Amino acid sequence: MSTNWQRRAATRPKAVEAAKLVLLFALTVAGVLLTWAVLPERPALWPGILLSALACAALHRRRSHPLQAFAVTLLCTMGLGAVGYLLTPGVMGPLLVAQYATSVRTPRRTTWNSALTAAAGMVGAGLFGRAFHGSVILVVVNPAAWVLLSAAFGSYIRVRREYAAARAEHAAREREEEARHRVIQERMRIARELHDVVAHHLTLADAQAATAAHLSRTHPEQAFDIIGRLPETTAAALRELKATVGLLREDTDTADLAPAPGLRQLPELVDACSAAGLEVTVAVEGQSRRLTPVLDLTAYRIIQEALTNVTKHAATRTAQVRLSYTPHYLTLTVSNDTAPDRPAAAPGPGGGFGLLGMRERATAVGGTLHAGRRPQGGFEVSCALPLDGHSGGHPDSDDDSHDHSHDEGPAT
Template structure:
């Protein structure tokens, strides 16, 4: 029922306000009649009713001008007290409603100063002018206590509203920050995918073209075979680029997106490097286990980026890949024996994102990563990955807790 009344009041605010004013007028006049009924020498009736009407007619402006309306209603209540009326909550109802509105809309200091002044005024009025013998509680303490109680309730409601507004704002800010964080993570993930795809296939195409140009004078037949493989390399690059860019398209058909590569495509990856003139020796230790899609993609990209760096920077045509399986971890080690040239120093030197991307992938999967020169020459990339995706491990821990 209360919900229906609230909805009706929201749809018809003017009718609800008029009904409230009429109800307050009836309550205030009832307070006047009640005082006359319990007094041996009742005060004049019509002045009390006139003061009640005047107090109620100022209430529509209690929201826009709370303090002036509070002054008018307080003067009306005090005037009724000087006429001999007992200041009951019924008779003071316009004053109490205005005091509540003032506590909500003016500053806390002004609200409490006005409440204290009003309480003191009605207390003194009841003590000096109301003819109820020595009943101090009824004439002075009771009306002052009602004014202070309504002011305290208004201050409480105001604090609760401010707290709810602050909490809603904080929740909205947290939601925006979480959305921004997720967008940033997705951008970084797509950036890593694009870097790995472009760097890998361009490095292979460049190596194949360079090898073909180098051996063309002496072995044109083999050079033509290498050139014939270039369309396959570029076609593979286009397929992976299409799959990666498809992640950005909300309306893309899942059937058109190529599945993410994993270690099952490792032989094809090694064949592409072999076509570019890089011989890769693969060693598998331990019993091979099935990897999740996220972990398989991470391992594949780390091997791909490491071998791409060997192709672009190392002065060698051989590399070694070791996959070591344990019951809980997969360790990847990619090494080459030739020294890797350091990038040129100076303002034009640019630091690549390959090592950074590999580190981010390993850490995001809950593993470790290390890359650096070997003591006896060459370069080594080593990372340890858990054999379960980080998200799967978190779901398992949540379900067991």
Template sequence: MSTRWRNHIGDRPQAVDILTTGLLLVFTLGGVILTRAVAAKEPLELWPGVVLSVLACAALLRRRSHPLLVLLVTTGCVITEGFLGYLLTPLLMGPVLVAQYTVSLRPDRRTTWYSALAAAAGIALTGFVVTDADEWIISLVNPAAWVLMAASFGSYVRVRREYAVARAEHAAQERDEEARRRVIQERMRIARELHDVVAHHLALANAQAGTAAHLARTHPDQAISMIEKLPEVTASALRELKATVGLLRQDTDTDELAPAPGLEQLPRLVETCASAGLDVTVITEGRPQALTPGLDLTAYRIVQEALTNVTKHAATRSARVRLDYTPHYLTLTITNETGSRPTTATDSPGRGRGFGLLGMRERALSAGGTFHAGPRPQGGFEVACTLPLPGSEESTP
């Protein structure tokens, strides 16, 4: 059945009920005529069977609003026809079977089976009274079995409908949960990106300003040089922040957006750290390989955040970045050794821990890699992560 006809029928339930009831009346009257002509031992009056059949079929028009009352009326009509001598065939019992099927669609299972047993018992009792013992199978067992079969079929349809509704609700719930999960993941991704952009440049600017204030009296030339480089750091921060916010405000994907930063910008990052007084050494092992944009961004942000932490927390003026390429993995190692540096006004011994390590760990794990950060046995601090390269069949080393 096409969707158009299905919608057309669904919009006219009363017309559908009248049409189906009319067709059922035709079959029921056919059963009355067939019984009178073939199965009856004695000639039967036709009009009582016709009147009872019309009454039973007319009652079916109210089966949706009063299913139990309609079942009672149709069962009474069938029992009366049985006492009049009509053979209770499935054609003649059509109204009571439809009424029983309608009752079985109700969610009250106890009512369904009590009504089915009552209707089957009444019809069986009729067959027991009006027929001989050798005809009990046809006149007693067979009609009662048809009633129970209608009840069973209605219960099966009801269970299937309940199952379909439950599946639809479960699917809707899963869609809602998936949407919430995606929203949470997107919020975390945005938080990591903004944290890495803002925290890095602000930490460098803070370090430059603090060091310049410390050197202002003893080495004014160096202090002025640092202050002159400070606008470059803040301008770079504003550019990256503007690009990130602009990307978030896009309502559609576009290929005209500026590319995300990657390891190709590592030399510029080293220069920026140098302007803040941090000497960074980059060592590359193995043969560099092309990275996907997402993996390239992940590697860059991890190095950037690790160097930011060195600038903010480490008592040293130097750090070492090692890029180790293997056929399947890229290992990033950022270390700083123990050392001393001048204490500035920006240093705070009670400063709390931020989200840098957490963000780096989330980035590494989301790319299918591993992450480790902690103090080194020989002193200092080390951040190490391993990222799977494109085409690697394994996800962990």
């Protein structure tokens, strides 16, 4: 049930975002009503609800314009304090969410400048608001502490995501270096075989020619027989020479000049899967958009790894790839059905690092990835990647405060 819900949430980011903002508005209004009920001098109720609605609406832009959303929520929260409301965590909910989003998406210096500004605003609203009755801890220290705590938590998540991105990049670089080293070793082995095999054929051909010349006067029949077998020897030498030199002719450093793969290579990937016996169908929904190089590479690698897992582990020989473009997200879905004669086999926990690598790639660009068995059978990998170009933003996090980099699925 949980996997099914997560898959639906990943494919409907707009609906999930709207539900989260409505829920946050309800919690904020509940905090306003509770504060209004307990204060001896009750402030006007409608300004509190209006300012709460404005603050929650501003959070819709927290991913694309975090500082602007933070400024609006800060002014609304200070307005609540000036009207006479006690600034509790419930009343300050939109500000805390905006502060967290700002801390996740902005540099360290900007994060703490905004946090100190918000803390000063909370102190001013508490001291000069009508809710101040001499309790410094309740109306001054408590709001400022919550703002600083939200900023610290956002900074911690930003550092974790930067570390995950660096780790994924380092792992990819190590794999590329290891692959290049293996290629060089293989070419050295081919060079040794070039000497051993081709030289053998040429030496044999030279010996056959010399023997035929020696027997041409005394035993012409044997000489003709040797000459008749000579083309076979030279042909074998030419085949060995052509195959070996063809490999050695490739430039060792061409990988450094080749462009990084992306979704434009998806047809070639589908053809390669077809050659391996896996029939892949691709469906594109929405208007295609030009992706950044990092996002393009991430989308391609996730699809490539998912199809590789289907080839290695699935009992079926078909797979479906769906790319769904929305104004702010690219959703990738790779699924396969269960073979009619036997259920799909999934490796046990710890069987590999395929899902971990895909999840780290998605997390590094601010996306989410969910994988698991489908209710109707088979396996599905669903990934939502943000198209706004803001690294570190989770498209399905409530207030961007949840890190999904350790959500485990079946290992592949």
